[in-house]
Amino acid sequence: MRLVESFKQGQEKLESINSEIKNRVETTLKSWPETINKKVSDIRNFSLPWTQYFHFFHDSEEPVINDIETAPKLSEKFTDLHRRIESNLGIENYIGEWFLVDQPCIDQFAQATGDHQWIHTDPQKAKNESPFKSTIAHGFLTLSLIPKLTDTVNPEKNDYPEARMLVNYGMNKVVFPSPVRAGKRIRARTRIIAVTPLRRGLELVREVTIEVENSKRPACIAEMLLRLYE
Structure with missing residues (x-):
């Protein structure tokens, strides 16, 4: 109970x-x-x-406007420049000179950035342990060479004399499909893939492909943004 x-x-x-x-x-x-x-x-x-x-x-x-007819009025020379660029979209317009990426070049970049990872700076260890069997350039070293490889650091060279000022506005994207082994030569190939009117100028998307000598795969593909102002 x-x-x-x-x-x-x-x-x-x-x-x-x-x-x-x-x-x-x-x-x-x-x-x-x-x-x-x-x-x-x-x-x-x-x-x-x-x-x-x-x-x-x-x-x-600067507001981005897709239609030049509805954009704030551009000068006649910039309107002509816009149409000239637009008519050549996607066409390769530059092939640069070959540039040697040797170990001293890689070491200088490592010193400047503080990136001393052995795959870049220790040739003997890279030969023994790296799958590439040699040191390779930093991806950002390849990227940083774009101004030189595209000859845009030359003050006597101006692809757009109509512009009062050119501004590097950044990048849409960047990829590194293949490494650059020390001792290899690289060069740039470029084309404009988009152009958009701004309030006082134009914005270009410039595709830069960095190729490696005797290699089928590019070292870098970057979409650079360039702004041209009246």
Whole structure:
């Protein structure tokens, strides 16, 4: 009998606990809509200043406009330049000279950047342990050579004399499909793949492919953004 009574008492306590849990869950669920609405409102109020700042920043930049006919009026020479560039989109317009990437060149870049990883700077270890069997250039070394490889550092060379100012605006993307082994020569091939009118000029997307001598795979493909201003 005591065992039965004890069992009944335990069952009653369990039912009481279940009932209490159920009441708490129901109360919590009822308050969720109000809580969620408050959270959303808090987030919106918090983010409003940042949204305003974004619009202010965006409006202060050069707006990108796809249709030259609806763009703010460009000068006649820039309108002609836009049409000239657009008519040659996708056509290779430059092939550079070969440039030797030797170990001293790699070491200088390592010294400048602090990247002394052995695959770049230790020829003996690279010969024994690297799958490339030699040191290789840093990917960013190859990338940093683009101005030299495309001859854009030459003050006497200007592909766009109509522009008062040329600005390197960055990159859309860059990949390094193949390494450049020390002692190999590389060169650049370029083409313009997009042109967009701006408020006071044009934005070009210049695809730069860095090829390695006697290699089927390029060392680097980068989409460079160049802005030309009147």
